[in-house]
Amino acid sequence: MLELLFFLPIIGALLLLLLPERAARGGAFIAALLTLAVSLVLIPSAFGHSGAYGMLSSVTWVEAWGVHWALGLDGLSLVLTILTALVTAVAIAWTPARPRTYYVLFLLLEAFSLGTFLAADLFVFYVFWEAMIIPAYLLIAGFGGPRRAKAAIKFLIYSLAPSLLMLVAIVTLGYEAFLQFGSWSFSLPVLQHLVLPTSVQMWVFAGFAIAFLVKIPAFPFHSWMPEAYAESPAPVTAMLSAVLSKTALYGFLRIALPLMPVAAHRFAPALGVIALASILYGALVALTQRDGKLVIGYSSLSHLGLVLLGIAALSYTGLEGAVLQMVNHGIYATALFLLFGVVEERMGTRDLQAMGGLEARGPILAGLFLITVLTALGLPGLQGFAGEITILTGVYLVQPVWAWIAVISVILAAAYFIRLFQKVAHGTAPSTDQPGGRPEIGGMQIALVAPLIVLMFVLGLYPNPVPRAVSRPLKSVTQSVGVAATTRATATSEVAGK
Amino acid sequence: MNFPVINPLSVLPEIILLATSVLALFVALFLPERRGHLLNYLGMIGVLAAIAVLPVLWGKVEVGFGGAIVADHFAIAMNATILISALVAFLLGMREVEPGPDYVALVLWAAIGMMVLTSAVELLSIFLGLEVLSLPLYILAGFRRDRSTSKEAAMKYLLVGAFSSGIFLYGLAFLYGATGQVSLSGIQTAILQNFTSHPLFLELGAAFVIVGLAFKLALVPFHQWVPDVYEGSPTPVTAFMSVGTKAAAFGALVRILTVALPAGLVHWQPLIAFIAVLTLLFGNLAALRQTNMKRMLAYSGIAQAGYLVVAIAANSQMGIGAGMFYLVAYAFMNLGAFAVIAALSGKNEEGAEIASYRGLVYRRPWLAVAMTLFLLSLASIPPLVGFPGKFYILRAAVSSGGILLAVAIVVGTMISLYYYLRPVLLMFTHSEEASLFPEKAHWTAHVAVGAMLVGTLVLGILPGLLTGPLQHAVHAIYGL
Numbered sequence: 001m002l003e004l005l006f007f008l009p010i011i012g013a014l015l016l017l018l019l020p021e022r023a024a025r026g027g028a029f030i031a032a033l034l035t036l037a038v039s040l041v042l043i044p045s046a047f048g049h050s051g052a053y054g055m056l057s058s059v060t061w062v063e064a065w066g067v068h069w070a071l072g073l074d075g076l077s078l079v080l081t082i083l084t085a086l087v088t089a090v091a092i093a094w095t096p097a098r099p100r101t102y103y104v105l106f107l108l109l110e111a112f113s114l115g116t117f118l119a120a121d122l123f124v125f126y127v128f129w130e131a132m133i134i135p136a137y138l139l140i141a142g143f144g145g146p147r148r149a150k151a152a153i154k155f156l157i158y159s160l161a162p163s164l165l166m167l168v169a170i171v172t173l174g175y176e177a178f179l180q181f182g183s184w185s186f187s188l189p190v191l192q193h194l195v196l197p198t199s200v201q202m203w204v205f206a207g208f209a210i211a212f213l214v215k216i217p218a219f220p221f222h223s224w225m226p227e228a229y230a231e232s233p234a235p236v237t238a239m240l241s242a243v244l245s246k247t248a249l250y251g252f253l254r255i256a257l258p259l260m261p262v263a264a265h266r267f268a269p270a271l272g273v274i275a276l277a278s279i280l281y282g283a284l285v286a287l288t289q290r291d292g293k294l295v296i297g298y299s300s301l302s303h304l305g306l307v308l309l310g311i312a313a314l315s316y317t318g319l320e321g322a323v324l325q326m327v328n329h330g331i332y333a334t335a336l337f338l339l340f341g342v343v344e345e346r347m348g349t350r351d352l353q354a355m356g357g358l359e360a361r362g363p364i365l366a367g368l369f370l371i372t373v374l375t376a377l378g379l380p381g382l383q384g385f386a387g388e389i390t391i392l393t394g395v396y397l398v399q400p401v402w403a404w405i406a407v408i409s410v411i412l413a414a415a416y417f418i419r420l421f422q423k424v425a426h427g428t429a430p431s432t433d434q435p436g437g438r439p440e441i442g443g444m445q446i447a448l449v450a451p452l453i454v455l456m457f458v459l460g461l462y463p464n465p466v467p468r469a470v471s472r473p474l475k476s477v478t479q480s481v482g483v484a485a486t487t488r489a490t491a492t493s494e495v496a497g498k
Numbered sequence: 499m500n501f502p503v504i505n506p507l508s509v510l511p512e513i514i515l516l517a518t519s520v521l522a523l524f525v526a527l528f529l530p531e532r533r534g535h536l537l538n539y540l541g542m543i544g545v546l547a548a549i550a551v552l553p554v555l556w557g558k559v560e561v562g563f564g565g566a567i568v569a570d571h572f573a574i575a576m577n578a579t580i581l582i583s584a585l586v587a588f589l590l591g592m593r594e595v596e597p598g599p600d601y602v603a604l605v606l607w608a609a610i611g612m613m614v615l616t617s618a619v620e621l622l623s624i625f626l627g628l629e630v631l632s633l634p635l636y637i638l639a640g641f642r643r644d645r646s647t648s649k650e651a652a653m654k655y656l657l658v659g660a661f662s663s664g665i666f667l668y669g670l671a672f673l674y675g676a677t678g679q680v681s682l683s684g685i686q687t688a689i690l691q692n693f694t695s696h697p698l699f700l701e702l703g704a705a706f707v708i709v710g711l712a713f714k715l716a717l718v719p720f721h722q723w724v725p726d727v728y729e730g731s732p733t734p735v736t737a738f739m740s741v742g743t744k745a746a747a748f749g750a751l752v753r754i755l756t757v758a759l760p761a762g763l764v765h766w767q768p769l770i771a772f773i774a775v776l777t778l779l780f781g782n783l784a785a786l787r788q789t790n791m792k793r794m795l796a797y798s799g800i801a802q803a804g805y806l807v808v809a810i811a812a813n814s815q816m817g818i819g820a821g822m823f824y825l826v827a828y829a830f831m832n833l834g835a836f837a838v839i840a841a842l843s844g845k846n847e848e849g850a851e852i853a854s855y856r857g858l859v860y861r862r863p864w865l866a867v868a869m870t871l872f873l874l875s876l877a878s879i880p881p882l883v884g885f886p887g888k889f890y891i892l893r894a895a896v897s898s899g900g901i902l903l904a905v906a907i908v909v910g911t912m913i914s915l916y917y918y919l920r921p922v923l924l925m926f927t928h929s930e931e932a933s934l935f936p937e938k939a940h941w942t943a944h945v946a947v948g949a950m951l952v953g954t955l956v957l958g959i960l961p962g963l964l965t966g967p968l969q970h971a972v973h974a975i976y977g978l
Contacts (some may be wrong), residue, residue, distance in 0.1 A: 062886070064819075064965035065893065123889075127880040134879065141926050153923050160879070161912040168904050171892045178897065 001042060002057050002071040002118060005081065008035045009088075009111035013104045021100050025093060028103035032089035032110065039078075039085040046078040046469070052189050052476065054078075056120055065123075066174065066184030072120030075469035076253060076323065080117045080246055083330045084110060087242045090448045091235035094338050102143055105135040109239060116247045122170045122186040122255070126163070129211075129247065133159045136236070136244065144231040151227035158224035162211040169207030173259065176200065191259055192480070198262050205263035208256045209271070215248035216304050219278040229297035230350075234341025237293070241300045241337060242330040249304070249326055252311050253319065253473075258480040264314060265481070271312035276405050278305030283412035287419070292343075292350050295420045296336045299376065302409055303329050309406055310391035316478045318394030323470045324463055325387030328375075331459070332384060335372040335452045339365065342441055343424055352420070356427030365441040366425045368449060375456045377417040378410055382460040390467075502564025508617070509562055509569070510555060511548035511577060512610045518544025519606040526599035534598035541588045541602040545609070549581050556967075559974070565681060566623040570974035573617035575822060575967065576749040579829050580616070580742045584609040586833045587738035589946035590840040593939070601641065605738060608634040612742050616749030619757070621670045621680045624750055628666065628714070631746055632659050635739055639731045651730025658713060658723040666710025672703030673758070682758040683977075689763050704759050704766045707751075708773070714747035715803050718777040728796035729850070733843065736792060737836035740799050741829045748806055748825055752818055756975055761813045771811040771903060778804025778910040785917045791839055791850045794917060795832070798876060801910055802828050808907060809891050812898040819972045820890040823964055827887035827957065831875040834950030838869040841939035841947060858925040866925045868947050875954050877918040878911055883954045886961035 012031025019027045046054040053072035061069040073081070088110040092103065112135065115128035133156060141152035170186065176194055177185040185191065196204070214221040229237050257264045282302030289295045307329070310322035342365060343358060344350050359366045375382040388410060396403035459466065506513060521544075522537045529536065552574050560569040587605050611631025618624040636659060640652025674680060676699040677688035689700065712720040728736045761767045781801030788794035806828070809821030842858075842865060843850055859866035875882035888911065895904040957964055 062960075062962040062965060064962065064969065065890070127885070130880050130885070134874070138926070141923060149923055149927055153919060156919055157915050160877075160915050164908040164911050167889070168892060168896070168901075168908055171889070171896045171904070172901075174893065175896050184893075 001038070001045070002055060002073055005035065005038050005042065006071065006111055006115050006118060008038060009107040009114070013107040013111070016100055016104050016107070019100070022097070024100040024103045025097065028107055029089065029093040031107055032085070032092050035110065035114075036082070036085035036089050039081045042073060042081075043078065046073045046075055047472075052192070053120060056189075058120065058187070061123070066177070066186065067123045068121045068185075068187055070121040070124060070187055071115075071118040072188070073118060074473045075471070076250070076473040077117045079323065079327055079466055079469050080250055081114055083246070083327055084113050084117065084243050086451070087238065087330060087334045090334060090452060091238045091338065093448055094235045094341075094445065095233065098143065102139065105139050105142075106235075106239075109135040109139065113239075113243050113247060117250060120188050122173065122188065122191070124186075125251075125255070126167060126170055129166075129251075130160065130163055132244065132247070133163075136240065139236045140228060140232045143233050143236070146231075147227065148231045151231035154224045155228040158214055158221075162214045162221075165207040166211040169204040172200065172204050172207075188254070188259075194259065196260065196262075198266075201260040201263035202266060205256055205260040205267055208251060208260075209267065212248040212251045212256065213274065216245050216278075216308065217301065218274050218305060218308055219281045219301065222278070222301055225297060225301065226294055229300075230291060230293055234293075234337050234344070237297075237341075238334040238337040241297070242334045245300070245304055246326050246330060249307055249311065249322070252308075253323070253477060257311070257314070258477050261481045268312050268314050272309060272399065272402055275305045275309035275312055276402060278302065279309065279406055279409040280412075283409045283416065286416040287412060289416075290352050292340055292352050292355065292420060292424065293337070295352070295416055296333070296340060299336075299413065299416065300329070300333055302413065303333075303376075306388065306391055306406060306409065309402060310394055313391075313395040313398045313402070314478075314481055315394045315398050316474060317397065318391060319474045319477060320467050320470070321387055321390030321392075321394050323474065324390055324466050325384075327466050328383045328387045328459065331452050331455050332372055332375045335368075335449055335456075336376060338445075338449065339369045339372060339441075340424075342445065343369065347429070352423040355424050357425075357429035359425040361429055362440040364446065368441065368446070368453065369424065370421060371453055371456065373417045373421045375460070377413045381457075383456045383463070384460075386460060386463040502566075503562070505560055505562035507555070507558075507562070507569070508560035508567050509614075510551050510560075511581070512613050514548045514551065515544055515606045515610050515613075518547075519603040522602045522606075523599050531598070535592055537599055537602045538588050538592055541606060542585060544606065545581050545585045545588065549578065549585070552578055552581075563623065566620040567614065567617045568619050569617055571967075571970040572749070572753075572822075572972075572974040573613075575971040576616040576745050576825075577613045579745045579826055580609055580612045582829055583738050583741035583745070583833055586741075586837060586946050586950070587734045589942040590734035590737060590837055591732075592942045601638075604634040604638050604641075605735075608638065608738070609742065612746035615746040616753075618750070619682050619753065621674060621682075624754070625663075625667055625670060627746070628663060628750070631743065632663065632714075635659075635735075635743070638735045639727055639739075641735060642732055645730070647726075647730035648732070649730075651727040654723050655727045662710050662713030662720070665706050665713075669703045669706025669708075669710055672699045672706060676700040676703060682753060685758040686760060689758075689760060700759075700764055704755075704764050705769060707754055708766060708769060711747045711751045711754075712773060714743055715751070715807070716744070716800050717773050717803055717807060718780040718800065721777070721781075721800050724800060725793050725796040728799070729790060729792045733792065733836055733840040733850075736796075737833050737840070740795070740836070741833055744799075744803060744806070745825055745829070748810075748821065752810060752821065752975060755810060756813070756818065757977075767811060767813055770807060771900070774804050774807035774811050775903065775906045776804075777801065777807065778906060779913075782910045782913040782917075786913065788917070789852055791852050791855070791921070792836075794852065794921075795835055795839075798914065798917070799832065801914060802832070802876070804910065805888070805891055805907060808900075808903050809894055811903060812891075812894040812900060814894060814898050815972050815976060816890075816897060817894040818975055819965070819968050820887075820894040822968050822971060823890050823961070824887040826964060827875075827883040827954075830950050830953035830957065831872045831882070831884055834872040834947060834954060835869065835876065837943060837946040837950055838865050838872065841865055841943035852921050852924065855921050856924045857928050860928065864944075865947065868951050870922050870925060871951060871954060873918045873922055875958065877915050880958065881955075882958040883961070885958060890961075890965075 055073040058070035061067045112128045112132035119125035137156045282298045286298035307322045310318040378384040615627030636656045639655045642648035676696045677685045679685045716724045785797035809817045875884035878884040878888035
């Protein structure tokens with residue numbers, strides 16, 4: 001069943017090659033919907049088992065190297081799997097009539113991202129982590145804006161080069177398994193039992209952390225981000241921001257923290273500083289950007305910095321908030337990038353100084369955009385707030401100063417997001433406005449974005465399903481990191497009550 | 499006088515190749531000159547027949563020529579790689595080199611030399627193999643007599659090659675002088691039993707042997723001939739040379755260093771590790787600046803040889819296994835890349851400039867996609883064969899305590915991303931230029947590209963297919 005989840009998009013991609021060109025979009029959408037359906041069907045099995053994973057399937061891949069083809073599903077991978085499937089389904093059908101290659105690459109990107117979230121063996125994790133970069137690269141290089149070539153190669157090199165450090169870290173873990181258990185292994189449940197000397201932990205943790213920080217991205221490893229986000233087509237940007245960045249944060253939760261707990265404690269202050277720097281830097285740059293898409297891009301940098309801060313706090317509540325905010329960000333960032341993509345298409349520009357008048361000409365589009373913007377800036381009752389407040393609570397309990405600094409970003413977020421909306425919606429329509437085009441959003445696109453909007457309200461008012469789903473995996477993370485799970489604040493449920 | 503037992507089975511593949519070459523020369527007498535390319539098919543059949551007998555020999559350890567030649571698992575595995583590169587040389591040679599009896603015979607003889615080199619376990623037969631492989635390659639490098647670059651390549655190769663053979667022979671003489679033995683196992687026994695009167699000569703001999711083979715393996719600082727020769731030689735010959743010679747020299751180096759010279763007693767390991775790091779860093783840095791595809795692959799080949807030597811420096815069973823795996827991986831992806839170049843550029847080599855690959859995917863989609871996969875594999879991106887190869891070597895380096903070697907590999911690979919991916923980007927960039935590669939390639943070139951692609955993909959996804967057999971080859975070296 002887990003294999004099905006991974007192979008469905010791949011089979012879909014192969015079948016697309018047989019379909020006629022104009023049926024490609026429909027075919028890809030169906031494949032993405034089926035994948036989403038399977039991920040929903042798997043919900044009960046994620047919690048079925050008493051072991052580390054609710055569901056684990058493992059086959060020997062390369063016997064001589066101790067490598068297993070192992071996929072595992074627990075609450076943590078489940079929520080991110082569903083997120084990936086949902087975002088892909090919406091994004092893939094968003095733009096009309098692209099060449100078939102586009103949809104094939106999109107489905108491959110989905111499959112490899114799912115593989116990263118499901119991998120229960122570090123070799124498998126690495127293979128997908130790298131493989132995922134190739135379709136993303138080709139999507140940017142093949143379908144991006146005018147400066148796509150440079151953006152694509154920058155994305156590629158920034159993504160691949162640090163991953164190689166991670167490869168050395170993975171091999172080192174396998175060797176440690178050989179030294180301690182007598183046989184090479186890369187299986188996460190096995191590596192869980194390693195007792196690593198601190199020096200080894202530090203090196204290995206650093207290898208993983210650098211690869212993850214570049215992928216999120218976090219300041220100062222983000223310099224690939226502006227170009228890649230700006231030049232990609234809107235649905236691809238949505239995937240980069242909503243899904244690919246989560247694979248890195250997930251890596252912290254799944255691999256770096258539980259396997260190298262001592263190093264996690266040693267590195268936590270550094271991670272915290274990087275997170276705070278990302279939060280503030282992202283917010284300040286977003287405030288001054290003229291390119292609307294980059295306002296959203298830098299807001300992502302800031303918000304994902306907050307997630308990283310929650311992880312760096314190494315408290316249960318911090319981790320809980322981090323996962324919740326990962327899901328939230330995945331949903332509202334997708335909606336932001338996609339809706340802004342429509343606005344850009346209609347107005348023929350992304351320059352905020354030239355944009356305007358959306359409210360009068362496309363009230364439905366403006367309304368949807370407003371809801372999304374309000375979610376993103378953390379309005380209580382909507383989805384973004386629950387995650388932010390949980391993270392801030394978790395951080396405050398451990399590092400009050402961090403929390404105080406991070407709160408500044410919440411204020412700044414309100415400023416840059418409201419500025420973004422004002423520039424787009426108020427004022428007069430730009431001269432570059434496409435004269436023949438309809439100013440309003442299409443019916444199909446409303447239907448596609450509707451589930452995201454609904455989720456913004458549902459998870460805003462009742463976020464509990466996410467923390468509940470991830471409670472067992474996160475408890476085991478906090479156990480390995482050595483933080484008592486007793487500090488668990490009930491912030492989430494309190495927030496939900498308001 | 500005592501004549502050694504020859505045992506033709508030990509050199510059965512070599513005999514088949516020799517018979518084919520003689521047949522080709524003989525048939526050529528009765529063949530009109532413009533039908534010369536038919537002999538290429540004869541060469542292919544000969545190579546395929548030699549490949550076909552390898553499984554028969556697998557598992558039997560045939561010793562021949564009074565113990566000078568051994569067709570053990572190691573030799574057979576290396577010979578398979580060599581034969582594949584010879585096959586590709588024929589598949590690609592259809593149009594480009596105006597093949598005649600001389601081309602076919604020279605490729606076959608060079609292949610025989612390479613195979614002898616990997617099966618040789620005595621100093622004399624080792625040197626014999628090295629010379630038999632070198633002489634035909636000198637001629638092949640200059641095969642396009644109408645082009646001055648080709649002539650220049652041949653001359654450079656000859657001078658450097660003769661020089662390195664001399665140094666190598668000197669090293670062998672030292673080893674013999676220090677131990678009084680010619681067989682590799684005899685030298686080992688002598689060293690272990692402390693029969694060496696002159697440890698200094700032993701160390702010198704090891705160093706000279708390493709330097710002599712470093713020329714053939716294109717290791718820094720003995721690499722200067724490589725870019726010119728790779729660029730100047732006809733592409734099929736370059737492909738053959740870049741893989742076959744490396745396989746042969748790697749085989750000889752592994753045999754001499756691990757069998758004859760125990761690392762604890764003869765201190766070659768630091769030298770090898772130093773050369774390896776130097777090679778992979780220099781090769782990768784120099785490749786960054788290339789604008790010609792063949793030169794770029796030449797420098798990348800230098801870097802790849804550096805990874806191979808890291809595997810030897812690990813000085814462990816795992817290291818030898820990793821090196822052999824990497825060699826097979828390198829064979830598939832590198833031969834594939836050269837096959838695409840040959841299929842694109844036809845007779846006049848006009849298409850070897852990287853800039854001319856712009857927009858290739860819109861004109862020759864199949865070749866462009868294949869080239870993309872070969873380059874990604876060379877950059878060791880999963881799920882292509884270069885990745886498990888790199889993984890295996892890292893694994894060997896880490897487990898022999900060479901974490902710095904592992905870091906050097908990673909740094910080298912990071913640098914290589916830039917130059918391997920730049921042509922990929924160009925191929926996917928739209929261009930308005932008129933089609934640059936008008937000539938249609940011969941169908942056999944497409945067969946070569948396809949076959950190498952299958953190898954790159956299948957072994958990339960299922961590396962386990964190769965690790966098992968290679969384990970036997972490693973055991974053969976360690977006498978297990």
